[in-house]
Amino acid sequence: MKVYVIGTCDTKGEELRYACACVAEAGAVPVLVDVSTVGEGMADVSAKEVAAFHPQGVSAVLGLKDRGQAISAMAEALTLYLLSRKDIGAVLGLGGGGNTALVTQAMRGLPVGVPKLMLSTMASGQMAPYVGPSDITMMHSVADIAGLNAITRKVIGNAAHAAAGMAMNKVAEAKDKRPGLGFTMFGVTTPLITQLREKLEATHECFVFHATGTGGQCFEKLADGGFFLAVMDMTTTEVADHLFGGVLPCTDDRFGCFARHAIPYIGSVGACDMVNFGARETVPAKFQSRKLHVHNAQVTLMRTTPEENAAIGAFIVQRVNAMQGLVRFLLPLKGVSALDAQGQSFFDPAADRALFDAIRRGWKSDPQHQLIEVDAHINDATFAAASLSAFHDITR
Structure with a gap:
């Protein structure tokens, strides 16, 4: 099973690739997914590939002038993209306010029990809008996810190892037959x-x-x-x-x-x-x-x-x-x-x-x-x- 590492590769590519390296170091298989809505970055799954899952196609997501509309459209596309995957061991999101809203919306579309971890600058405040009726784990980034330093290396590494651990140690399905x-x-x-x-x-x-x-x-x-x-x-x-x-x-x-x-x-x-x-x-x-x-x-x-x-x-x-x-x-x-x-x-x-x-x-x-x-x-x-x-x- 794979760890889907999700973020905006045009602005946080270095940090996301570091997270993927930590996932691999822990023994799991990372898949870097780009959800940039303006620029582009190096990723296993490009923003264009994700945007293609939007019901109205790529043009409904990429190139929009209104950032809020673009984020909402990409969140819809990402939800459908993740639901199409059959090999998700865990989902790890990294980002600030916009990416936290985007990725957690998609996470909420996944079934309860699929490991979901969001490393976010927003995670020390009111979490209900992000978590909702789901089992998302919110982790505070402490410093902004803007460059690698003594804090972000440690925190991103911890998040990546946690996601890898969940992906590699799947909880067995209960055999309880009671309704x-x-x-x-x-x-x-x-x-x-x-x-x-x-x-x-x-x-x-x-x-x-x-x-x-x-x-x-x-x-x-x-x-x-x-x-x-x-x-x-x-x-x-x-x-x-x-x-x-x-x-x-x-x-x-x-x-x-x-x-x-x-x-x-x-x-x-x-x-x-x-x-x-x-x-x-x-x-x-x-x-x-x-x-x-x-x-x-x-x-x-x-x-x-x-x-x-x-x-x-x-x-x-x-x-x-x-x-x-x-x-x-x-x-x-x-x-x-x-x-x-x-x-x-x-x-x-x-x-x-x-x-x-x-x-x-x-x-x-x-x-x-x-x-x-x-x-x-x-x-x-x-x-x-x-x-x-x-x-x-x-x-x-």
């Missing part, structure tokens, strides 16, 4: 998911996703790819952040996978009582007077109001109604998170009632879609039992 189940979880719904997983993992391979915005995207990306027999999407908290400015938001396509594919779906409103922010001092000024819970030094939670919960419920029910397959959606009438229990800081029956009422009002009932109300807290054994019953009902 896959996808779960969404937050710290405040962990007791529920633990109960479900313990009951189901003897017969099903369980995959749990942290509902952090990107976590939900990963969950749905795998569901989109047919990875799961069914899903138990019990923690839909990302909707609250999406609607009210939290730091762990879903996108507008949350639940969209299940409108596109008839995957058996069991869902709930886990942790829809909270919006996530960073450290206490980062909470926006307009929310400073709200009910806040400092979860730790980096995470502050804000309790949702009845009005906000009504909007969350409306968002969810509209999308659940569009689902193609069998659906069971459960409402935990005594609280939706560990903090939303009697005696806890977010206990607010009126706010919960607004959430439940919005879902009830919008619900379109039919034989495939059932709304189930459970007179229990979301983490109670009673609610777990009702969720398991719903699961067996639509998967048997």
